[in-house]
């Protein structure tokens with residue numbers, strides 16, 4: 001008998017989004033992508049499209065105010081949105097900020113928040129054009145929306161992957177998840193002991209330049225940024241592309257710091273890498289024939305290393321192959337706001 005789905009917790013974040021995504025488009029002309037990718041894609045206008053994305057940061061869900069400098073919080077609120085523009089291969093242009101602020105909230109913190117936001121906007125040439133301000137009865141809410149642009153024929157969607165494509169990521173994974181454990185006090189470690197893990201969590205660098213170079217090369221078939229966790233975000237690519245994936249455990253990029261951290265505190269670095277979120281690296285699929293050119297191009301453009309971690313497969317499962325050849329099926333639940341008790 002079907003269960004009565006009554007609360008958002010029963011449904012989960014991703015099913016909820018799926019459930020509301022019908023009946024949303026009334027003027028389909030000029031909508032290249034609605035709900036279901038890192039950005040909405042609108043156009044074309046001449047040979048370009050507009051990219052639009054928005055992300056919400058909620059106190060005590062996404063950040064703990066007294067453990068994160070407000071300036072870094074402002075940087076991150078902008079960076080995570082730029083990351084979604086990067087994931088489509090676009091250039092961010094304009095930004096809107098909406099805040100819900102508790103009564104008696106210190107102005108000093110709000111000013112530092114804006115310093116951080118403006119700093120990242122300056123670095124990426126993004127204009128802050130507006131927003132909204134409200135009182136809040138329960139903590140600080142920060143919503144940022146960004147408009148970007150891209151050449152129509154260069155946009156990379158989640159839906160472009162095909163079986164046989166190689167899967168790449170642009171940098172080490174799992175560091176932000178380790179930083180979160182430290183920040184939440186789940187591990188007996190001081191914030192100052194692991195600065196690079198805390199930095200990975202609180203000051204992610206959006207891969208805008210890398211995303212542009214990848215899109216321009218024409219060598220990739222799909223792209224997403226890693227915000228929910230490798231398995232969840234690869235799951236989004238697989239769902240949109242109606243495919244599965246095979247990840248090779250030994251190819252997962254683990255930083256030396258993460259390995260030392262995991263050893264010292266008896267943590268599973270592979271687990272942090274697979275399920276931990278907020279890496280804000282890009283995950284790219286590349287037709288196998290384009291692989292060598294893609295790797296060469298990445299190196300030549302000075303983008304640093306790119307890591308091949310597996311391939312897209314037929315079917316709908318995501319499997320992880322261990323070094324001894326045995327494998328396990330990963331079920332695709334990364335970070336879901338309503339499926340995991342308090343991030």
Ligand code: ADP
Nearest residue numbers: 017020034035036037038039040055084227228
């Ligand atoms: P990302 O992690 O890349 O920011 P999300 O998982 O937040 O992406 O969102 C996936 C898709 O669902 C996006 O197209 C986003 O715009 C859309 N979406 C998320 N929440 C809502 C909502 N409450 N109403 C409408 N669309 C939503």
Ligand code: MG
Nearest residue numbers: 038084225227
């Ligand atoms: Mg995204």
